[in-house]
Amino acid sequence: MTNLDPDKIKVILATDCGSTTTKAILIQYVDGEYRQTHRGEAPTTVEKPFADVTMGVVNSVTEIAELAGRRLVGDDGRIISPATETDGCDIYISTSSAGGGLQMMVAGVIAEMTAASAKRAALGAGSIVMDVIAANDGRRPHDQIQRIRDLRPDMILISGGTDGGTTGKVVQISELVAPAKPQPRFGSDYSMPIIYAGNKDAREPVSEVFSEGGFDLQIVDNLRPVLERENLGPARDKIHDIFLEHVMAQAPGYDKLMGWTGAPIMPTPGAVGDILQTVARLQEINVVGVDIGGATTDVFSVFDETFNRTVSANLGMSYSISNVCAEATMPNVLRWVPFDMNERELRNHVKNKMIRPTTIPQTREALMFEQAVAREALRLAYKQHKEFATTLKGVQQQRTVGDTFSQQTSGQTIVDNMKLDLLVASGGVLSHAPRMHQTAMMLIDAFEPEGVTMLAKDSIFMMPHLGVLSSVHAKAAEQVFDRDCLVYLGTSVCAAGTPKPGKTCFKYELTGDRTASGEIIGGQMLLIPMAEGESGTISLAPARGIDLGEGPGKKVQKTVRGGTVGLILDGRGRTLTLPEDRSSCQSTVQGWLDALDVYAETTESMAV
Amino acid sequence: MAKAYTPGLLVTRHKKHRIMRRLPIAGDVQVKVNQQVTADDIVAETNLPGDVHPINLANTMSLPPADVVTCMLKAEGESIALDEPLAESKGLFGMFKTVVNSRYEGTVETVSPVTGQVIIRGAPLPVQVKAYMSGEVVNVTEGEGCEIEADVAYVQGIFGVGGEIQGNIKIACVSHDQDLDSDLIREDMKGCVVIGGARMTASSIRRAMEVGAAAIISGGIDDHDLKELLGYDLGVAITGRENLGITVIVTEGFGDISMAERTFEMLREFEGRLASVNGATQIRAGVMRPEIIVPLEAGPPPAASGKFEEGQLEVGRTLRVIRDPWFGMIGTVSGLPTEPHVLGSGSKARVLEVTFPSGEKAVVPRANVELIEE
Structure with missing residues (x-):
């Protein structure tokens, strides 16, 4: 970790080494604030024939150097630091997901309790969780052992038992892992790292179990010392340490790169989680972030300072598009498409996209279909996230007579769309949509925000860089996040409840940079132009049974911010339901798309 | 260029x-x-290590886990046949003994005094390539x-x-x-x-x-x-x-x-x-x-035509369109405009012009074609 005084850091260079591309950004202190000034990109060089990640880093940084007119790479091929007036940077930082990122297996005694906490720790550290083994996961022991044998994780996290609780069960889990002799993904001559973060009373017998067989056992504090509290920090820190010492060390060139950076290299998703937590803490808001890729969708949330991350494996827009259609079902995908499509042809199109994942939609119809798939992928990923981001399960609750009619159990989701302040989108289908209106509409349809929510997208996938920056300079990270990273789409005002079609859903009055007033009818959507930098105050008077943030029927007054799309008023109600009849569904969806001007007419002639 | x-x-x-x-x-x-x-x-x-079969003898014999070790009839490392006695309880005054037979054939790998679990490793699994x-x-x-x-x-x-x-x-x-x-x-x-x-x-x-x-x-x-x-x-x-x-x-x-x-x-x-x-x-x-x-029979490969570099898009090359609206059609590259083009979808992308055998021409994103290597 750097010992630099944050006030003396004026030039920051950051890279994110992805599987295919290394993206570099330059952040400079300009006119009293930190701004992202230049960016560069180059292919990642972790694979043969290059087999040295620093080559891609130097190439991307060289691009920035040329754009910025600033010498960043010295004659020795290293990044120049510290900065002078014309050369170098004060600090260089990096994240990495090259080589498939960090892949882990986790184990615990009870699937819903210690194993769930272990999964949260692993996901929060930025890992892909390949499987969760638990004493009650429904699989027979020899099936569990077979599964462990088949996996080739980078490391294994074992939890189980509260401190002073069960030792037998957690040792039993260890006894399944040890004879399975899981092989690490990289390097046949390196010992499989096992992190034990369970009942402290079981440390000795667990150590005994892993004393032979080529394991590297590391013991940290219990991640669930009591049922009522998680303590994920020590396990998470150890995951990062092992990621650097073992996993990164196996990747070509990373030993060199680690010598260049002023802060530990972080797994990319872990860094994204960090910046969202930093922003949520500094701005005192609740945030949801999503990154939809070709194979997977990551969802991050911070509600009341509690962070959660999920990775929905096989919900993606190219490699996994077929799986999205299978899980969501084709009728659910097609409900977002306002015209008829031949289902047999569509199924073949989906498979063709799966086997040729780099193709792009050429026609508007193809684009609308892909964006319909994206809505379902996002909806399913968010559903999984809500099911995972819960209050701790297994916690005993004291009830009184007054609780008779509100029988809340432990394990309720903490994701509350009415409390959501900021929804951030990233990933190709959202970031590169031809119109930002499409991005906004996909977000609203899939996430169903309630009340007043700001919508934004990550301009150039800068969140990983800012995440690692937040560990050394939180203020710089937050300033760049707000000014350069996010492109604000606008604000959505969405009614919760079941509005009556044709009747008033809510009345609104907007004052400030723009003025407007009127009423939204049940089922209606309306777009009020409100440019980036504009803001105002909206007063809302919902109909009976309709909630806009203060409870059913209660008036609301909130500050709203404009953006590239504007102010979106949504009177469709929550949960969002679409007509079952195909033709009325099509006309309803077409009405919504028209109201938000989602797909502007194009006149391109493709034949020449 | x-x-x-x-x-x-x-x-x-x-x-x-x-x-x-x-x-x-x-x-x-x-x-x-x-x-x-x-x-x-x-x-x-080679031989892969055999399948692993855990048997929880403490549960099966209703014994404290620590007592399982003393009831074992087979020590760690010893082989055991299917249905062969694996453990025997002490019984009462040497009577009413409970015998547990092995449900698996293999070698006793470990006996845990903490959980009372016995691991039996099956015979190695041969793998041939x-x-x-x-x-x-x-x-x-x-x-x-x-x-x-x-x-x-x-x-x-x-x-x-x-x-x-x-x-x-x-x-x-x-x-x-x-x-x-x-x-x-x-x-x-x-x-x-x-x-x-x-x-x-x-x-x-x-x-x-x-x-x-x-x-x-x-x-x-x-x-x-x-x-x-x-x-x-x-x-x-x-x-x-x-x-x-x-x-x-x-x-x-x-x-x-x-x-x-x-x-x-x-x-x-x-x-x-x-x-x-x-x-x-x-x-x-x-x-x-x-x-x-x-x-094939060994021999020198036919001389390469040398006309085109492998993987390079050039005018005259044969390609297949791999996305609608011309999915599957084969044609030749007839133009490689350098400026990005606005597609029907509204996206901007680099494109090429393709001529189909019928003489029809089309503009297609470069991401949506596949060269047919010759």
Whole structure:
């Protein structure tokens, strides 16, 4: 970790080494604030024939150097630091997901309790969780052992038992892992790292179990010392340490790169989680972030300072598009498409996209279909996230007579769309949509925000860089996040409840940079132009049974911010339901798309 | 001027092809450098550690875990047969003893005094790696595997299911654009690699399985038929471990699509020859496509035309459009505008102009074409 005084850091260079591309950004202190000034990109060089990640880093940084007119790479091929007036940077930082990122297996005694906490720790550290083994996961022991044998994780996290609780069960889990002799993904001559973060009373017998067989056992504090509290920090820190010492060390060139950076290299998703937590803490808001890729969708949330991350494996827009259609079902995908499509042809199109994942939609119809798939992928990923981001399960609750009619159990989701302040989108289908209106509409349809929510997208996938920056300079990270990273789409005002079609859903009055007033009818959507930098105050008077943030029927007054799309008023109600009849569904969806001007007419002639 | 590259599937009449045959864990390599091997020869073998079977004796015998060790009739490291006594309780005054017989055959690996769990390791599982392709061993890595090289004709498919298999090539369709239906599959195709033309139907695959064909290859397949064949809807394209009794490969894609004429004519030329076929497909980082390999007599490869650089987009090159609205059509590059173009979708992308055999021209994103390597 750097010992630099944050006030003396004026030039920051950051890279994110992805599987295919290394993206570099330059952040400079300009006119009293930190701004992202230049960016560069180059292919990642972790694979043969290059087999040295620093080559891609130097190439991307060289691009920035040329754009910025600033010498960043010295004659020795290293990044120049510290900065002078014309050369170098004060600090260089990096994240990495090259080589498939960090892949882990986790184990615990009870699937819903210690194993769930272990999964949260692993996901929060930025890992892909390949499987969760638990004493009650429904699989027979020899099936569990077979599964462990088949996996080739980078490391294994074992939890189980509260401190002073069960030792037998957690040792039993260890006894399944040890004879399975899981092989690490990289390097046949390196010992499989096992992190034990369970009942402290079981440390000795667990150590005994892993004393032979080529394991590297590391013991940290219990991640669930009591049922009522998680303590994920020590396990998470150890995951990062092992990621650097073992996993990164196996990747070509990373030993060199680690010598260049002023802060530990972080797994990319872990860094994204960090910046969202930093922003949520500094701005005192609740945030949801999503990154939809070709194979997977990551969802991050911070509600009341509690962070959660999920990775929905096989919900993606190219490699996994077929799986999205299978899980969501084709009728659910097609409900977002306002015209008829031949289902047999569509199924073949989906498979063709799966086997040729780099193709792009050429026609508007193809684009609308892909964006319909994206809505379902996002909806399913968010559903999984809500099911995972819960209050701790297994916690005993004291009830009184007054609780008779509100029988809340432990394990309720903490994701509350009415409390959501900021929804951030990233990933190709959202970031590169031809119109930002499409991005906004996909977000609203899939996430169903309630009340007043700001919508934004990550301009150039800068969140990983800012995440690692937040560990050394939180203020710089937050300033760049707000000014350069996010492109604000606008604000959505969405009614919760079941509005009556044709009747008033809510009345609104907007004052400030723009003025407007009127009423939204049940089922209606309306777009009020409100440019980036504009803001105002909206007063809302919902109909009976309709909630806009203060409870059913209660008036609301909130500050709203404009953006590239504007102010979106949504009177469709929550949960969002679409007509079952195909033709009325099509006309309803077409009405919504028209109201938000989602797909502007194009006149391109493709034949020449 | 910057060069534009785009991937293409390899279809060639002659190339030096090298394959790596590797054991999953260390073992014995059975061949030497310069040795000639045939596809069925075993080139390396090893033993995987046997399956692990846990038995919780503390529960079974209703004993405290710490007492299990004293009741064991077999010590760690001793072998045990199926139904052989594994442990015996002390009983009461030497009577009313409970005997637990082993439900598994193997070796007692561990006895845990903490959980009362006994781990029995089954017999080692032999693993043999075959040559898969006839050729010459050119490199041996002791304990790991070897590399085999041969002169071959090579066809890369776009998608397949099922693993490695060999068989003689048998042509079923008369042309590259004829659908492969069940009436074209004959009894004499047993053990053969059956070549169709355009889309293969579900009934043709069923019929090929009935007659015992080794593999079935054609231009396209319907998603619906694939689902019927597999019994599930394939979510991600990671295949090769299906146990269907047949390997299925499509060379072009899903739907009504003909096999590229050049591919079909080349395979027809090699009818009767032995081919090594693998349907394994992995469309992730480190992409793997299915393949058809026809070993040839060794000799110098025909001189390359030298007309085009591999993978480079140039005017005059043949390509296939791989996305609607011209999916599957083959044409030649007639223009490479440098400026990005606004597509019908509203997106901006780099494009090329393609001329189809009919003379019709179209503007297509460069991401939506695949070169046909010649």
